[in-house]
Amino acid sequence: MKNAVIENRVEKELNEWLVREQRFQKLFSFSVDRNRAFLREKLRYYRTLQAKYKARAGPKEQLTLRMMREEQRAIEKQLYPNLWIRLGYKVLSGIVQGASADREQKRQAAHIQDLKESFRKLGFPEVPLDRQKLRDHQKMMIPVAYEVGENQRMAFELNLEKGDKGQFHLVGYTAYLQREGNTPLTVKQHFEINKENIITAKQAYNLLSGRPVMTGTKENRHWVQLDINDRDSSFNYCIRRFYTGYGFDLEKKLRELPLKELRTPEETRKLIKALQNGEQKEVTFIQGNKQQRIVLEVNPRFKSLNLFNQKGEKVSLPQALKDKVSRKTGLRKGKRLQKGLPGKDRIRVRRK
Incomplete structure (x- = not known):
């Protein structure tokens, strides 16, 4: 029986109304099933359920809706004993219900757009x-x-x-x-x-x-x-x-490095934002006319930055600075030129 209640959505919502009706009966001395204001509200609730589940009700829900329509007719006769007044009420309520359905459809469409926008902002x-x-x-x-x-x-x-x-x-x-x-x-x-x-x-x-x-x-x-x-x-x-x-200050740590990307405020902001998002960023070390491409990532636990070479190998700051290459000569630190044989290129040798 418990599973049947869960499967029958109409019955579940009718049970919610019944709980409300019982609560009102305890609060007031008059009988709610004879109060016109309460009956009109009950009728509106029934019409809402009919519109909500009419087109997509399962077999059990269809039976519940048919029984609910019988009770609707009984409430309508109780509220509007005159046949012509009752017919006029039905016509008017049909118009109101159609307008309400249009509003609900527009509200649902707007809600779906809001949901999709929230997903987009999160990057989905x-x-x-x-x-x-x-x-x-x-x-x-x-x-x-x-x-x-x-x-x-x-x-x-x-x-x-x-x-x-x-x-x-x-x-x-x-x-x-x-x-x-x-x-x-x-x-x-x-x-x-x-x-x-x-x-x-x-x-x-x-x-x-x-x-x-x-x-x-x-x-x-x-x-x-x-x-x-x-x-x-x-x-x-x-x-x-x-x-x-x-005690970890990202911008301060970046300022300790000779980075090309810190030349303008806009470039600095872009670099900081990317690192704050957890990205690895390729940057350029500059010292005079020498430069080297290095990959950075943040390490707040040790209040530092992790550095990687182009092969993805982790390197220390002294190693990164030592490996800087001159764009003009292609020479590395600690090396000098020595004359070679006639007609041959000069070769690099370490200073002894």
């Missing part, structure tokens, strides 16, 4: 939404997936819940980073959505790739990073958080 691609499912369910899970690089794929399960006003909101999502190849690997993490800490799809990819991102608003801005060596009771990776008081 176009998400298909079924209007009927949005009407019929209190909770929904929508899958989304796309390629992020060679042998890499991101998949998401978007969790939607209906609020008090009947509109769905994204309350969280589970992100999966899938790597193919000789050693396939899938890592996942569930992220809650709230106004204080919002993780975008791009940031989720960077977090699952092992890099930190900055989240939060105003004074709550801080770095977060997944601890791949520790999980909680829900099998999510534990999260390390590094707030302002921890």
